[in-house]
Amino acid sequence: MHEAPRQLISAHLSSEPAGAREFRAAWIMIAASAAVFVVAICFARQPLVEFPVFIPIYVTTLVLCDLVTAVLLFGQYRARMSPGLLMLAGGYFFTATATAAYALIFPGLFAPTGLFGAGPQTSSAMYMFWHAGFPMLVMLYALTKRPQAEAGRAQRADADAESAAPRLNHAKARARIWTVIAAVLLAVAAFTAFATQGQELLPVFLDVNRTTVTGKVFLIGIWLLALVALILHWQRRPHAVLDVWLYVVLSAWLFDIALSAVLNTGRYDLGWYAGRIYGLVAACYLLIVLLSENARHYDRLVQNSADLRTANETLLQMSMQDGLTGLAHxxxxxxxxxxxxxxxxxxxxxxxxxxxxxxxxxxxxxxxxxxxxxxxxxxxxxxxxxxxxxxxxxxxxxxxxxxxxxxxxxxxxxxxxxxxxxxxxxxxxxxxxxxxxxxxxxxxxxxxxxxxxxxxxxxxxxxxxxxxxxxxxxxxxxxxxxxxxxxxxxxxAAPARHAAPPAPDSGALSTTMPTQALQPRTT
The missing domain is CATH 3.30.70.270 (Reverse transcriptase/Diguanylate cyclase domain)
Incomplete structure (x- = not known):
């Protein structure tokens, strides 16, 4: 009766070992993305019509997806107390807040040059800060995640500690989550203030809508940072199911930076639009996987509840029965x-x-x-x-x-x-x-x-x-x-077992009637 719930707890994406099916699905997704990327390279510099509505749609979808993903990962961290999950959840919360700040200072969206006194280089600087921060947090996730054997021991220790002091552990998890949230908000707010109020200190990343050589150098460095995050993540074995899906996310992240910032000429060309679509894929993919996992956990929970209800009914019946005869005890x-x-x-x-x-x-x-x-x-x-x-x-x-x-x-x-x-x-x-x-x-x-x-x-x-x-x-x-x-x-009593009892008169039911016995029929 205790085994099913334990399997349910241990089946998180961050701890469930990846199998051949997960690797095969991930490689198919990466190969399909790479094929589209190769075709898009040929047309990356093709200028397209400026579509002002694209940016609000893009950033709204991105913020919502990353925010929901961060909430789900924070929930998994609270259940498992894994430092790696805390870093990864912080990474997705960082992308959500950085994207929101990027939208506020993007020229022409809320103000001609962006809010808070943004200048011509502010949105580019925020884009680089945004796309450099997430790979760094993924690297922290790779460095802080526990190996499988250690994770199993830690999970058992956490379970023992949780049973001993559940409120203390929950309070500790909440404190750490709020610390990460506060740190991310402070970092994004500080960089936004720097990019807007200290814009004269920023290099020239963008000349009108075309990326400068300086901008290309910075963007290539950010792309290499994302590649290092992918390699480091690959080297940290064994791989859980969550790690495999992160390979797909990081691959789409690399395609995003390459198309929208490195291989194109600037804003509003085909590479710029295509890269941001890759960014949406990267944001939505892990969210879809996590929601699918939640649905899978819900199915297991329903099944476990049905099994436990049946087991409890069986135990109740057994607890009310004599073990030898099956009659009530x-x-x-x-x-x-x-x-x-x-x-x-x-x-x-x-x-x-x-x-x-x-x-x-x-x-x-x-x-x-x-x-x-x-x-x-x-x-x-x-x-x-x-x-x-x-x-x-x-x-x-x-x-x-x-x-x-x-x-x-x-x-x-x-x-x-x-x-x-x-x-x-x-x-x-x-x-x-x-x-x-x-x-x-x-x-x-x-x-x-x-x-x-x-x-x-x-x-x-x-x-x-x-x-x-x-x-x-x-x-x-x-x-x-x-x-x-x-x-x-x-x-x-009736005079004989096989005979009907006499129809008593008022005296026959009297309490002074003599005792008689019912006897079985002789055979």
């Missing part, structure tokens, strides 16, 4: 008897309790062995179970060779009928008993107590059980293999 019997007696007394309904005891069972065990004794008890339990035809009837085993039947809505005549049916069912088993003095086969003695519907005082379950036990002792004293029905003071 003593605790279930006590609970059910108290419930049914309360219902019967509230609504003034009849209720019968039968106590059934196997005759000379110790002698049977001594004669035939304990395994045969267990088989005999199982057979008697089956006979009792088949005698209970109504859903409300309950057959239970008290322990040893003693059984009980709780029969709601059963009066004196019904008790006589049920006792006769039990005696007959056990007799039909035909289990030989050479050391029995009451019958040649295994037999039972039955004591019955009937809950009075018009009692002046409420009768407790213990009192009703005591009445049934007293009737059982009288059945044994009378020679066993019979049933005695008691009403609490004196007993009443």
């Amino acid at each position: 003593r605790r279930a019997f006590d609970t059910y008897l108290a419930e049914q007696m309360a219902i019967a007394q509230r609504h003034k309904r009849a209720l019968t309790l039968l106590v059934v005891d196997a005759d000379h069972f110790k002698a049977y065990n001594d004669q035939y062995g304990h395994q045969a004794g267990d088989d005999c008890l199982k057979a008697i339990a089956d006979a009792l179970r088949t005698s209970c035809h109504r859903p409300g009837d309950l057959a239970a085993r008290h322990g040893g060779e003693e059984f009980s039947l709780i029969l709601p809505d059963t009066d004196r005549a019904g008790a006589a009928h049920m006792a006769a049916a039990v005696l007959d069912a056990v007799a039909r088993l035909g289990i030989p008993h050479a050391r029995s003095t009451s019958a040649p086969c295994v037999s039972v003695s039955i004591g019955a107590a009937i809950l009075p519907t018009e009692a002046s005082t409420r009768i407790t379950p213990a009192q009703l059980s005591a009445q049934a036990d007293a009737a059982l002792y009288r059945a044994k004293a009378n020679g066993r293999n019979q049933a005695v029905i008691s009403d609490g003071e004196e007993a009443w």
